[in-house]
Amino acid sequence: MEEILKVDGLTKSFKQPKKLFKKAEGPHNVTAVDNLSFIAFKGEIFGLLGPNGAGKTTTLRMLATLIKPDSGNAFVDGKSIVSDEDAVRRKIGFLTSELKLEDAFTPDYLFDFFSGLYGIEKSVVQSRKFSLFQKFGIDAFKYQKYGNLSTGMKQKVALVVSIAHDPDFIIFDEPTNGLDVLTARVVTDFLQELRADGKTIILSTHIFSLVEKLCDRVGIIIGGKLAAIDTLANLTKDKSLEDTFFDLYEGVTGEKI
Amino acid sequence: MKNVLLIIKKEFNRFFKDKRMVLMIFLPGVLIFCLYTLIGTVMENVSPTIPDDYMPSAYFYRLPDDFNDMSDLFKPQEYDSLEDAKSAVTSGDLDIVVEFPADFMDKYGSITPPDVKIYYNSSNETSFAGYSLATAVLSYLNAFTINSSADTFDLVDADEQATSILAMLIPMLMFSLLASSCISVAPEAIAGEKERGTMATMLITPVKRIEIVLGKIISLSCYAILSGLVSFLGVILALPKLSGGLVNLGAFSYGAGTYFMLFGLIISIVLLMISAFSVLSTLAKSVKEASAYIGPLMLVIILLGMASMFFTNPSVGLYAIPFIGSGIAMSAVLSMTASVVGVLLAILANLVLAALMVVLMGFMFKKENIMLKK
Ligand SMILES: Nc1ncnc2c1ncn2[C@@H]1O[C@H](COP(=O)(O)OP(=O)(O)OP(=O)(O)O)[C@@H](O)[C@H]1O
Ligand SMILES: [Mg+2]
Numbered sequence: 001m002e003e004i005l006k007v008d009g010l011t012k013s014f015k016q017p018k019k020l021f022k023k024a025e026g027p028h029n030v031t032a033v034d035n036l037s038f039i040a041f042k043g044e045i046f047g048l049l050g051p052n053g054a055g056k057t058t059t060l061r062m063l064a065t066l067i068k069p070d071s072g073n074a075f076v077d078g079k080s081i082v083s084d085e086d087a088v089r090r091k092i093g094f095l096t097s098e099l100k101l102e103d104a105f106t107p108d109y110l111f112d113f114f115s116g117l118y119g120i121e122k123s124v125v126q127s128r129k130f131s132l133f134q135k136f137g138i139d140a141f142k143y144q145k146y147g148n149l150s151t152g153m154k155q156k157v158a159l160v161v162s163i164a165h166d167p168d169f170i171i172f173d174e175p176t177n178g179l180d181v182l183t184a185r186v187v188t189d190f191l192q193e194l195r196a197d198g199k200t201i202i203l204s205t206h207i208f209s210l211v212e213k214l215c216d217r218v219g220i221i222i223g224g225k226l227a228a229i230d231t232l233a234n235l236t237k238d239k240s241l242e243d244t245f246f247d248l249y250e251g252v253t254g255e256k257i
Numbered sequence: 258m259k260n261v262l263l264i265i266k267k268e269f270n271r272f273f274k275d276k277r278m279v280l281m282i283f284l285p286g287v288l289i290f291c292l293y294t295l296i297g298t299v300m301e302n303v304s305p306t307i308p309d310d311y312m313p314s315a316y317f318y319r320l321p322d323d324f325n326d327m328s329d330l331f332k333p334q335e336y337d338s339l340e341d342a343k344s345a346v347t348s349g350d351l352d353i354v355v356e357f358p359a360d361f362m363d364k365y366g367s368i369t370p371p372d373v374k375i376y377y378n379s380s381n382e383t384s385f386a387g388y389s390l391a392t393a394v395l396s397y398l399n400a401f402t403i404n405s406s407a408d409t410f411d412l413v414d415a416d417e418q419a420t421s422i423l424a425m426l427i428p429m430l431m432f433s434l435l436a437s438s439c440i441s442v443a444p445e446a447i448a449g450e451k452e453r454g455t456m457a458t459m460l461i462t463p464v465k466r467i468e469i470v471l472g473k474i475i476s477l478s479c480y481a482i483l484s485g486l487v488s489f490l491g492v493i494l495a496l497p498k499l500s501g502g503l504v505n506l507g508a509f510s511y512g513a514g515t516y517f518m519l520f521g522l523i524i525s526i527v528l529l530m531i532s533a534f535s536v537l538s539t540l541a542k543s544v545k546e547a548s549a550y551i552g553p554l555m556l557v558i559i560l561l562g563m564a565s566m567f568f569t570n571p572s573v574g575l576y577a578i579p580f581i582g583s584g585i586a587m588s589a590v591l592s593m594t595a596s597v598v599g600v601l602l603a604i605l606a607n608l609v610l611a612a613l614m615v616v617l618m619g620f621m622f623k624k625e626n627i628m629l630k631k
Binding site for chain 1: 263460
């Protein structure tokens with residue numbers, strides 16, 4: 001199996017606003033991701049599973065070069081997220097609720113604009129737009145203002161725009177969050193399709209069923225640290241994924257659930 | 258470079274799809290036109306205007322014989338000395354003094370052309386009319402220069418200078434107009450994009466940060482310049498009406514050079530304002546915060562524009578001071594007393610400062626704690 005992502009000791013902490021800590025005790029820094037290392041292989045769906053605040057989004061933001069790690073590094077197809085950001089940006093597509101599209105524009109325009117920023121040829125843009133818009137049923141509202149679309153419609157457009165440049169490496173933060181079952185199904189089907197096309201997908205979620213349905217390999221992340229990493233088959237061999245997770249959680253935090 | 262264009266196009270798309278923003282281009286200009294016309298109409302009724310058949314009085318010093326015809330256009334006056342004539346201009350008894358150099362005929366049409374000096378009084382309406390007439394008649398010949406030395410030709414009494422306040426008010430007015438069109442776009446386009454999370458979407462593409470900055474600055478400046486020019490047009494169109502009531506400005510016949518210098522000044526001022534406001538908008542988390550930062554700066558800018566009024570005899574170095582220099586340059590251009598070097602210096606200073614801010618923003622755009630601040 002070809003190694004396409006190598007995460008090597010990623011660490012990131014955030015300063016908390018001073019105001020909050022005037023009276024409170026304790027550290028002024030929150031270590032969101034703590035010396036995280038793992039590897040993902042080409043053509044697989046790798047899931048980062050963890051509870052709220054585990055550091056999933058922070059990890060993905062670092063991989064997508066939106067923020068820089070305090071220490072450690074990660075390599076996407078051999079390119080460093082620290083020193084070779086532009087090359088990484090060309091290789092990846094990143095979808096997270098933090099990234100928004102401008103309300104004033106139509107899906108049609110947004111697709112063209114972002115494809116343009118990646119320097120994609122016009123004819124390629126048009127044919128890709130045609131097939132993606134058709135697949136996601138965006139055609140019906142492609143000339144409406146993005147701001148006037150429903151949450152699900154927006155999510156579809158954001159998804160399509162994030163992969164406008166046909167990246168080989170796709171990073172999805174909570175891909176089905178806020179979607180109804182129909183739209184969620186369209187998205188999960190599409191992720192499987194992308195995998196079939198040989199793309200690599202890293203996704204984060206706290207939904208066990210999504211992991212069970214999609215992922216080839218899973219990293220369980222608790223308190224910013226990797227608690228376990230294995231294939232889905234191995235993790236669910238003896239007990240359900242949920243039980244595996246709770247056992248790990250107890251082991252790491254000492255809390256009984 | 259291609260990405261800069263893409264971003265500029267996107268910004269234009271946003272501006273012109275938004276009715277409110279299109280309206281903002283025209284509103285200040287229309288308002289200023291109405292306001293000026295109103296002031297002009299009111300002033301017309303309180304101050305006398307020059308009759309059409311008015312013949313300005315003039316004292317010709319060393320008038321060459323070949324130029325005798327010129328005195329037909331004026332009421333020639335006699336004085337004991339050049340100095341007496343000049344003080345008559347200051348006191349308002351005489352409209353203009355035209356002084357030819359002693360070696361006028363020797364140098365006439367040569368490589369070092371002679372310089373004719375025309376003294377006038379900017380607080381006196383008829384003196385202005387005389388000055389324009391003499392300038393127009395003499396410059397027709399093109400064989401010598403007029404008022405090219407560093408002397409003071411405006412013999413206005415310091416107290417009476419108040420009447421030429423309009424020429425000085427214009428910089429302040431232009432500053433406020435330009436600043437208000439800049440403030441209507443910069444926070445929205447930068448802090449607004451940060452606040453709404455659309456900036457981050459652009460930041461994960463391989464676009465160079467400086468390309469985003471340039472795209473923003475250029476498109477915002479175009480918008481502000483457009484709006485500034487509409488305002489300026491409002492001023493120009495209202496001038497004839499205004500000058501009917503208030504003296505001075507209308508008496509000038511502005512040439513292409515004047516408009517060119519004004520245009521250069523306006524563009525450089527807008528670039529500087531937009532870059533300064535953009536730096537603050539980059540620092541701010543939200544449009545609201547950006548406006549709170551920019552408000553005081555805008556006040557300072559307008560005050561600096563006002564301060565420029567008080568430099569009646571500015572040294573060239575003053576032109577390089579941001580906003581004060583541009584203000585001085587603008588009123589000097591409008592009262593046709595500008596030195597080209599000074600105006601160019603003011604423009605250059607604005608452009609250099611704007612460029613520095615663009616570079617600064619390029620760095621700021623790379624900082625996650627600035628760009629992704631919540
Ligand atoms: N920009 C930030 N400033 C300060 N603290 C932050 C910032 N981003 C994340 N954190 C903190 O880092 C920790 C991890 O956050 P992160 O968003 O990565 O969690 P997550 O695993 O994505 O959680 P969720 O499932 O709720 O989305 C949290 O304690 C959070 O408060
Ligand atoms: Mg998250």
